[in-house]
Amino acid sequence: MYDNGPVALDLFCGSGAVSLGLKQAGFNVVGAVDYEVGACRTYRANHPAVRLIEKDIKKVDPNEFSDLIPEGLDLLVICAPCQPFSSQNRAKSSADKRAGLLDEAKKFITRYEPRIVFLENVPGLASTSIFGEFTEWLHREFGYQVGEPMRINAADSGVPQRRMRMILVATKGVVLRDALNIMLHPKVTVGDVIGDLPVPPIGRSEDLEDPLHFARRHSALNLERLKHIPLNGGGRSSLPARLRLACHKNAKSSAFSDTYGRMSLADVAPTLTTGCTDITRGRFAHPVQNRAITLREAARIQSFPDDYIFHGNANQIAMQIGNAVPPRMMFNIALSMMAALQPLSNSSVAIDAES
Numbered sequence: 001m002y003d004n005g006p007v008a009l010d011l012f013c014g015s016g017a018v019s020l021g022l023k024q025a026g027f028n029v030v031g032a033v034d035y036e037v038g039a040c041r042t043y044r045a046n047h048p049a050v051r052l053i054e055k056d057i058k059k060v061d062p063n064e065f066s067d068l069i070p071e072g073l074d075l076l077v078i079c080a081p082c083q084p085f086s087s088q089n090r091a092k093s094s095a096d097k098r099a100g101l102l103d104e105a106k107k108f109i110t111r112y113e114p115r116i117v118f119l120e121n122v123p124g125l126a127s128t129s130i131f132g133e134f135t136e137w138l139h140r141e142f143g144y145q146v147g148e149p150m151r152i153n154a155a156d157s158g159v160p161q162r163r164m165r166m167i168l169v170a171t172k173g174v175v176l177r178d179a180l181n182i183m184l185h186p187k188v189t190v191g192d193v194i195g196d197l198p199v200p201p202i203g204r205s206e207d208l209e210d211p212l213h214f215a216r217r218h219s220a221l222n223l224e225r226l227k228h229i230p231l232n233g234g235g236r237s238s239l240p241a242r243l244r245l246a247c248h249k250n251a252k253s254s255a256f257s258d259t260y261g262r263m264s265l266a267d268v269a270p271t272l273t274t275g276c277t278d279i280t281r282g283r284f285a286h287p288v289q290n291r292a293i294t295l296r297e298a299a300r301i302q303s304f305p306d307d308y309i310f311h312g313n314a315n316q317i318a319m320q321i322g323n324a325v326p327p328r329m330m331f332n333i334a335l336s337m338m339a340a341l342q343p344l345s346n347s348s349v350a351i352d353a354e355s
């Protein structure tokens with residue numbers, strides 16, 4: 001039916017994690033949009049054949065892809081920024097302009113009427129009026145069958161990370177025959193994916209064997225703090241009073257209780273954020289070494305393969321990794337969408353992420 005696989009567009013593509021999962025499942029990703037310079041460099045390095053429009057999506061005309069989509073669009077992926085709806089964003093406000101970016105996808109839907117619209121975001125999005133209006137619009141204007149928003153955990157998809165996400169699938173003329181293929185996978189732990197890595201050198205340099213595997217240089221005070229954090233756990237409450245931050249000393253609430261904590265080798269990691277190599281921003285210390293996890297460790301916890309190329313400075317790469325949809329989770333979901341797009345007689349797509 002398809003020469004190169006079903007045709008997909010990846011909106012808010014970031015470093016290309018979604019495109020990677022889609023391609024691994026057999027999709028033909030022809031176009032993508034993002035405006036962040038570092039992420040776009042990374043995207044191009046890994047997906048050179050995809051037409052990436054590096055612009056604010058508000059200024060992108062959907063027709064910039066029309067020559068690549070002569071026979072209709074099969075899949076439109078929308079991963080708008082999640083910070084406006086995230087429980088981890090304590091400063092969120094309904095006035096956050098990024099919240100309106102979901103609506104920018106409407107012009108692509110109007111132009112191409114894709115057979116599947118796939119949306120990934122934080123669970124908080126599902127309870128907003130923006131989301132309700134968007135799903136109602138899909139049904140009213142184009143007759144999409146809009147599924148219930150699903151709350152999923154990346155850890156159920158073989159990703160060594162607790163990452164709660166909301167996904168929504170709307171279809172037109174195709175039926176998702178199976179529930180999305182996400183709950184079938186055995187638990188993978190932090191130790192499974194980073195346990196074989198060597199102790200990293202401190203600081204980034206040109207002659208690193210692995211350009212992502214270097215430890216952040218910690219202050220003497222933070223090194224002292226790390227020495228008090230029990231292996232495979234702990235948190236800021238493990239610190240003696242003299243080493244606690246003034247702002248934490250009198251805090252009654254459990255806010256930020258994970259800071260300075262270690263991941264556990266025997267468990268999945270907490271949700272990686274854009275600050276995932278900073279021990280002051282979450283449970284991002286190594287399970288047994290006195291340092292934050294490296295970018296390589298973060299990339300593995302997000303299920304990026306080691307040959308994925310990242311561009312940018314350390315903060316930009318941490319942002320690309322923390323923002324990503326875990327490619328393994330995306331691959332598993334994409335298999336189900338692939339199956340839906342195949343004619344019934346040809347629907348025996350492998351459902352095993354390990355194969």
Ligand SMILES: C[S@@+](CC[C@H](N)C(=O)[O-])C[C@H]1O[C@@H](n2cnc3c(N)ncnc32)[C@H](O)[C@@H]1O
Pocket residue numbers: 011012013014015016017018019033034035036039055056057058079080081082101320323324325326
């Ligand atoms: C949650 S991240 C997407 C992650 C990506 N799907 C992945 O798997 O790596 C959201 C992305 O939206 C991009 N973005 C935010 N506002 C944008 C805008 N106005 N136009 C284009 N891209 C934008 C950000 O640069 C960021 O890469």
